[in-house]
Amino acid sequence: MKDLLRTADLSRGDVELLLDTAADFAIKPFLANSALANRTVAIYMTKPSTRTRLASESAVAALGGTPIFIRGDDLQIGRGETIADTARIISGYASALIIRTFKQSDVDELGANSTIPVINGLTDDDHPTQLLADWVTIREAFGRDISGRKFTYVGDGNNMAHAWLTMGAIMGAHVVVATPGGAYAPEQSAVAAALAIAEKSGAKIEVLTDPQEAAKDASVLYTDVWMSMGDPEEQRATKLAALAPFAVTQELMQLTASDSIFMHCLPAHRGEEVAAEVIDGERSVIWREAFHRRTTIQAILYHLVRGELSGNTF
Ligand code: CP
Numbered sequence: 001m002k003d004l005l006r007t008a009d010l011s012r013g014d015v016e017l018l019l020d021t022a023a024d025f026a027i028k029p030f031l032a033n034s035a036l037a038n039r040t041v042a043i044y045m046t047k048p049s050t051r052t053r054l055a056s057e058s059a060v061a062a063l064g065g066t067p068i069f070i071r072g073d074d075l076q077i078g079r080g081e082t083i084a085d086t087a088r089i090i091s092g093y094a095s096a097l098i099i100r101t102f103k104q105s106d107v108d109e110l111g112a113n114s115t116i117p118v119i120n121g122l123t124d125d126d127h128p129t130q131l132l133a134d135w136v137t138i139r140e141a142f143g144r145d146i147s148g149r150k151f152t153y154v155g156d157g158n159n160m161a162h163a164w165l166t167m168g169a170i171m172g173a174h175v176v177v178a179t180p181g182g183a184y185a186p187e188q189s190a191v192a193a194a195l196a197i198a199e200k201s202g203a204k205i206e207v208l209t210d211p212q213e214a215a216k217d218a219s220v221l222y223t224d225v226w227m228s229m230g231d232p233e234e235q236r237a238t239k240l241a242a243l244a245p246f247a248v249t250q251e252l253m254q255l256t257a258s259d260s261i262f263m264h265c266l267p268a269h270r271g272e273e274v275a276a277e278v279i280d281g282e283r284s285v286i287w288r289e290a291f292h293r294r295t296t297i298q299a300i301l302y303h304l305v306r307g308e309l310s311g312n313t314f
Pocket residue numbers: 048049050051052053122130265266267
């Protein structure tokens with residue numbers, strides 16, 4: 001496996017390896033501080049980022065390398081240079097490329113035309129590095145045995161919903177996504193891909209439109225912003241009205257399991273997708289989740305650059 005272009009690229013074994021390495025990097029950040037010595041990692045983002053950018057730059061530094069951050073309009077891509085040519089050029093300087101942008105197909109094209117590992121740092125369709133941080137955090141809360149547990153995401157059927165379904169499928173989990181349906185449902189192709197993995201992993205996938213049913217007895221209640229980067233601003237009022245019943249309130253949390261946790265990839269909008277008393281309450285693990293963005297990106301870089309991930313075998 002050369003690249004991490006989408007969550008579904010990972011095998012169960014890859015995820016296990018990455019989670020274990022991330023747990024090591026959580027305790028000992030400088031355990032492999034010469035893995036990228038004298039090397040650079042390009043981080044190219046055409047959307048804003050707080051966590052992914054800072055976690056990526058910190059991860060590269062902890063591995064002994066130097067990050068090169070490139071903003072969307074810095075490159076000649078904006079003046080017509082092709083993605084393929086750009087990919088070849090970056091491959092000549094850097095040891096890996098982390099890319100955050102809109103279209104998944106642009107990330108795929110960068111991967112296909114690079115000789116270095118390309119890592120998806122979020123697209124409109126997926127957010128694989130986030131899900132690894134989420135699952136290290138889940139493992140810290142519940143251990144390795146997740147049998148009988150239900151992992152629920154409520155809200156918009158966006159990139160996070162897709163990634164939640166896919167990673168849950170890879171982990172063999174009982175994973176639930178509840179959205180208002182229609183325009184806010186997860187993409188059919190993403191659901192189908194998760195179902196295909198679930199058939200082999202033994203995961204149970206449920207796509208619902210009832211937030212209470214989804215929250216009932218869940219071990220994890222996860223949500224994300226209702227307006228994602230790139231969502232048309234003129235749709236805000238309609239979208240927020242449709243999603244209002246999916247807000248994570250104390251009442252919704254009360255339906256979950258007695259040892260449940262609240263998760264959110266952040267940034268959060270208190271009073272919108274989540275009530276302040278939930279996200280700032282005792283069941284919330286958001287700071288640990290955010291902390292693990294660095295440990296997991298460090299693990300991805302470490303193993304991808306060494307060619308130690310096998311790729312999806314589902
Ligand atoms: N969760 C996440 O990806 O955060 P940023 O958008 O700040 O990188």
